[in-house]
Amino acid sequence: MKSGDKQYAVIGLGRFGLSVCQELQQAGAEVLAIDIDEDRVRAVAGFVSQALVANCTNEETVAELRLSDYDMVMVSIGADVNASILTTLVVKEAGVKNVWVKANDKKHSKILHKIGADHVIMPERDMGVRVARKMLDRRVLEFQELGSDLAMTEIVVGSRLLGKTLGDLALCKEQGVQVLGFKRGPDITKAPELDRTLEIGDLIIIAGPRETLSRKLSSL
Numbered sequence: 001m002k003s004g005d006k007q008y009a010v011i012g013l014g015r016f017g018l019s020v021c022q023e024l025q026q027a028g029a030e031v032l033a034i035d036i037d038e039d040r041v042r043a044v045a046g047f048v049s050q051a052l053v054a055n056c057t058n059e060e061t062v063a064e065l066r067l068s069d070y071d072m073v074m075v076s077i078g079a080d081v082n083a084s085i086l087t088t089l090v091v092k093e094a095g096v097k098n099v100w101v102k103a104n105d106k107k108h109s110k111i112l113h114k115i116g117a118d119h120v121i122m123p124e125r126d127m128g129v130r131v132a133r134k135m136l137d138r139r140v141l142e143f144q145e146l147g148s149d150l151a152m153t154e155i156v157v158g159s160r161l162l163g164k165t166l167g168d169l170a171l172c173k174e175q176g177v178q179v180l181g182f183k184r185g186p187d188i189t190k191a192p193e194l195d196r197t198l199e200i201g202d203l204i205i206i207a208g209p210r211e212t213l214s215r216k217l218s219s220l
């Protein structure tokens with residue numbers, strides 16, 4: 001991600017806001033971190049471009065922050081729903097084009113959309129969906145121990161791997177890992193070509209050092 005030329009502001013430095021700040025800053029973006037709580041601001045001051053104590057439900061304060069100069073503003077206030085809604089309203093009215101807001105639930109999300117939030121995130125729900133997809137995609141069958149720390153296993157292709165090629169998975173680049181076979185429907189191919197495009201339900205049979213296989217599979 002190349003974000004060095006973009007400016008972001010994050011309002012609310014709970015766990016979510018904090019990790020947004022960290023990720024943006026690490027990607028090279030300019031980040032302004034804001035919280036009403038001095039301790040939270042102090043905790044991020046060392047690694048973001050700028051950190052400020054401010055109450056963002058206050059129109060004059062927000063106007064002074066000139067947030068409309070920022071490419072994106074994230075409102076990540078969860079516990080205090082009133083503050084979240086009011087901050088979103090004030091920030092939108094201050095002319096910020098792209099406001100992303102964290103919501104606790106569907107009702108909160110609906111209100112945020114109505115008052116002009118450009119994008120609403122529900123971290124628990126969104127993460128649950130992502131994790132479930134990942135779990136489905138990693139439907140890895142049991143490891144079959146081959147002795148000397150070697151094992152054989154099968155990967156069932158799910159939606160995340162759909163459209164990739166066997167080569168994209170870079171399985172053979174791992175030390176000692178071999179793709180033994182490929183199964184689509186009743187057809188089994190031994191030592192398959194790496195440019196083969198994956199479809200849901202395909203089975204990839206691999207063997208190699210147990211630890212390397214586990215590490216590789218958890219990164220897919």
Ligand code: ATP
Binds near residue numbers: 013016034037079
């Ligand atoms: P999580 O920690 O999981 O992200 P959360 O959003 O409920 O959950 P909180 O601890 O409520 O976490 O974080 C919200 C942050 O927003 C707090 O640090 C709080 O001080 C800050 N905050 C609340 N009201 C305002 C406001 N009016 N202006 C700026 N910051 C605010």
